[in-house]
Amino acid sequence: MNNDQTPPVSNFIRNIVMRDRETGKHDKIITRFPPEPNGHLHIGHAKSICLNFGIAAEFGGATNLRFDDTNPLKESDDFAQAILNDVRWLGFEWTELRHASDYFQQLYDFAVHLIRNGKAYVDSQDAEAMRSRRGTLKDPGTDSPYRDRSVEENLDLFERMKNGGFADGEHVLRARIDMASANMNLRDPAIYRIRRVTHHRTGDAWNIYPMYDWAHGISDAIEGITHSLCTLEFEDHRPLYDWFLENIPATCHPQQIEFARGNLDFTVMSKRKLRQLVEEGHVSDWDDPRMPTIAGLRRRGYTARSIRTFWKEAGVSKAESIIPMGVLENAIRNDMNENAPRVMAVLDPIKVVLTNYPEGESEWLQAPSHPQNPEMGHRSVPLSREIWIERADFMEDPPRKFFRLRPGGEVRLRNAFIIKCNDIIKDSDGSVTEIHCEFDPDSRSGLPGAARKVKGTIHWVSAEHGINAEVRLYDRLFNVANPLADKEKDYLEFLNPDSLSVVSSAIVEPTVAQGQPGDFFQFERVGYFTIDQDSKDAARPILNRTVSLRDSWAKINR
């Protein structure tokens, strides 16, 4: 499950858990990951997943996956299935799969218990009235006129709410706490509302549904969760979490601990905004490779391991942060550098003719799949008289320190021969259409003559054997680090119009055409690429650029 080799990183939650084991407060640690099935998981959720599953796994505990399915208006089984799939893909297996809806009856019974003890009442104000009586951040609220209904009346009303005797919004069950509390959450929070809609799991069995605060802590207690980890915005809810558990006959009292969400720059991370990007067509779907969703990252070519490593390196604290995208990119580069087979592909081709190479002939060269790892083996790469090289690898009038091909200059063809540029052919506009070179037969890779030093090595693909491919180049979704920072402008105004560019005439070596969707490669000197799920035809593979290689040459030229 948590198969990443490096030792665990210290953080305040892990410290609490360790202390709780040392002191004997708990001998088994039980955590839970509680998504609401109303959207897809994103990289931020992955932080919570890694934390919850990671902590439990490290200390020999258990982690439940529990759907917080208390709002049937927004939830669906499709989302639930996608979430399950994403969690598994990330490399985690839950101990038990639960649903808050599994506990609807118990939740209801506990609510009755509260009513019996005078700790809850049915309020018949409408939402507007409730809001106006709630007070403000600085001023206390005022009691509802229904606050002192008798237990019998409350019991009766609540039961009739459950049985469908009222329309949505007619009544609500509220905890009877303190309308003057400085903590807004304690000003008689609603715990049940009427919603006569079909729930994706319980169907039409219920006409009332519990609110998050009521359902969450009790569900934790029912499952014997020891540490209930959530994000910072629930800090204010903790007194309520505790109040509920103190006022029902709960068998245990989990400890809620809050940590900061992890944000990334150049993207947005709220489900609402991600949904908007999808629904308004700014991206193709939830799994668009530019999306920070798990599905998007997966399709982009990110591995589960790289995402786990990323969050491990980012750490867990209570300080809100925005992590540079480069850190995530670094994680996938490290992973792919180690595991991606090397291959050659030319994205922006220009033709080179090897003038002393016999016409009509070709040969297959052996090239290592990984320069540092012989265990990854070799592949065969065809060479013939005409080859494609990257347009950017030739300059007629190059600047200083340009190590690539130039008129009269020599360069090594990766895994093949050293070539020398003797001539260039131009069209009527004066742009180069063809480069004539002669190759040095003695410099063939593996031969002693190959030891000759030449400054540059470039990649290439045989024109005769190369396969035409579509390559999708992705860039950041937004062109500012924090699209939400500007209060004057809508974040959509910062969408990067160049976040996707399609290269329709890339040429890849034959090896690539044998791959399946999900397979990844390093295009040497270019970047890491993954075969997209749209790729159906071996004669024309479709690849996504996961991330480019580091490019210090580009950096110098900036």
Next chain:
RNA sequence: UGGGACGUGGCCAAGGUGGUUAAGGCACGGGGUUUUGAUCCCCGCAUUCGCAGGUUCGAGUCCUGCCGUCCCAGCCA
């Protein structure tokens, strides 16, 4: 004086009960290796922990005050 929280180098972040050289990663700068200007390997990178006082032989760790940032007024989660 509504309440709750946070503030360690450009970005994350470690720093139980104060003890003395402030981890690590990313980024950055310099050097080396290299048939990927990739990788890899060295070296450098906070006399200082939001600021100001105080307690102490000794404080990032304790106290006081101030400043800055975030969250809370859903019958959302």
